Amino acid sequence: MFQIVRKQTMAKGTIVRNDVSAPKIAAKVRPGQFIILRVNETGERIPLTVADKDSFAGTITLIYQVVGKTTALLRSLNEGDTIKDISGPLGKAAEVENIGTVIMVGGGTGVAILHHVAKAFKEAGNYVISIIGAKDKEMLILEREMLAISDELIITTDDGSYGQMGFVTDPLKKYLEERYDVKLVYAVGPIIMMKFVSQLTKKHNVKTMVSLNPIMIDGTGMCGGCRVKVSGKTKFCCVDGPDFDAFEVDFDELLNRNSLYIKDEKESLLASIR
């Protein structure tokens, strides 16, 4: 049993931040890694990325968007309530080195993962340029936290209600054209965003890593549900990833696979509300 010690809702209640007491995981988890949780006995196993950790307090920070029944159930839990199972850390950690200038691109809830990784890049001594985007001002998360760990922070919103109007690719394009010292672009967010980022960086030939978030069940390499095609080979995101070289990933296939359960998810959510 894992206790929720802090709960905070963001973005009109659609995004929730939970600090969960899990000392063993907090001691081990590295940026880019994720956990799998099951809220209760009849629950689903869902993967969530660890947005931050406090190994001193023994807590990990989970940030998730409410999309289906399980996340809705998770949101219904309050401080002091417990989550039945948390397994982790899972997946490989992001490769963080001191390489110079890096651009961190995050969209939507992806900013949660980005934060943990960007923090590590900053601590490793890199010059960190962060570009984070959201649909509108309300949906933007972790602005303050990102500001604290970035040398430059650009914010974009689709409707222009905050920061620059447009997508994260616009300022990224500008940076890539103006700066020649960018060694790495790390992107995490909606698959379509990662796809466009990688198309853009490929033109400028800048190494790009993406953190993928496919469908997953066990998270230990057992089910193969999280398979993605990377340089033509079938890879399992949970043991071979979640970070992959963006130029090798077959984004279209991933898009198709991730949309498989949207209908089921909605049904399940509706059934749970009824």
Add this chain to the structure above:
Amino acid sequence: MLDHDVKYLKFRSYLSTYCPHCHNSFNRELQGDKTLNFDAIYEGEPLELILSPYLDVFEVKTSTKLNDDAVLDDLLCPKCKKSLINKEVPCGECGSPVGEVIISAFSKLMPFYICLQHGCEWHGLTKADERKIKLKIPRQDMPEQDKTLRVHNHQEVPYGYTSELALLEAGRCLQCKTPKCVEGCPVNVDIPKFIALIAEEKFDEAAKKIKETNLLPAVCGRVCPQENQCESKCILGLRDKPVAIGRLERFVSDFERKMDLVKPPMITESIGQKIAVIGSGPGGLTTAADMLLKGYDVTVYEALHETGGVLTYGIPEFRLPKSIVQFEIEYLKNLGARFEMNHVIGNILTLDELLEHFDSVYVGVGAGLPKFMNIDGESLGNVYSSNEYLTRMNLMKAYKFPEYDTPMPTGNKVVVVGGGNVAMDCARTAIRTGSLEVTIIYRRSRHELPARGEEVHHAEEEGIKFKLLTTPTRYIGTDFNTVKGVECLQMKLGEPDESGRRRPVPIEGSNFTFECDLAVVAIGTGPNPIIFQSSPKLKRNKWGYVEVNAETNETTMENVYAGGDIVTGSATVIEAMGAGRIAANAMHKKLSAIREQKLKEKKKAAKKAESLN
């Protein structure tokens, strides 16, 4: 039928199946409706008694009216026409001249006498007679759920033996002096001994006998491929069918559990050394149990949220009820095992870190990485690995969706690729979750199907179709990126390969398309990389599995042992258990030596201190 007849027959419900004079068997084949026919002659008229050993329903077919007392005395053997009651036999207990023979009781399979004067009971038969009788008993089938009913539920298919059937089957064992069956068992269960105990009706003792060497009899009795192991060596198999060892094993362990006779043995004092077991599958559980019994402190680490490994996530409920697995694990907990769930070793703790806290580590993580064929369309929706399909169904209980949150993969026309037990499990799960048509696609012929005969038989009974000598070449998707068909190639058998099986060769131009809306790929598994990622010292063999010393199962890392699928690749439950046992023995030997060494040093130091004083 008259009341008193019922009484009489019930009183003899272990009833007589062999004539004491001519050994004529009255047990005419077990009938389809689960009855035993029993012929005799009464007052010159043939008498047919039909009794069901399962339901206790009896019927007498005779034109003569049976009277109250005469029934027993006047029954004649239809073959030799002698009385079934041998009145010349003196009572073996008290010596009185009249003894009554109740021919061969099910239990003893030898004449069973009751002294009519004093009611003493005894039995006696020469060895040769006994053997003759034994050889006449046919192998007993297990009663099972009707095939038309069971495709609509997830309950276990066979009901298991009743005690009558078990006694009859146990009676078939010839009690060989040098039993071959024991050699055929990877953990060397003392098979003749436990069968003898069953024949003596000491079912709980029989269960304890098995548990001396096999911790999971209820599991093994159900899922072991006995026909390739113990039963393949049975001497009876040469002329008839072998003794149904697995079914008997299952019977006694079920008996013990249902009668609540399971008691964890007393454990000798803890010896202070600690063992970590990674993976709570059959191999890990065996190692854990063996080490617990030897007095070690055992902690089992499990990656998932449920214990049991493949027994829980892989084998479906209808083949191995999960309550049985949990019962066996509960037994281990009572022995003192600690279970740590949700611990993926390699991530949360590495082998090196474990070795800091534990004296020995056993790696029994299984080979859980599903294989794919790497053909077009494998990433389409509704194309699953067998692992994912079964994990969803068994571990996550998707078949109970929406009570459980995990969505259930369903399809009307299902294709399962592969011919092993896992493929059968997937196909049979699919038919139970409402699929209209389930087809197994296998690239060789029926003869080469790696699944157990029993599984193939059950699958066929349930209406699963087999498309043999066929291999998929690509999956075809709909506009919504879900599968709508599979393109296949016809195969023919060529020369035998290294495994001795004839290699399938594709026939050019024989492509055809097979419609389906759910496909499950069950073509085997490979080693999971997680544990190797954090332990580069752990050497892998050319197939990627852990390299071990075959005698001790110790890996290239000192004090780290491994066994089961992570060493051999996909194999059986009992083989994993055998590997766990080898490792446990080797660990015990090594750790005992260390303990003694330390004790010696301590004594030496104490002596030294004494002499100094």
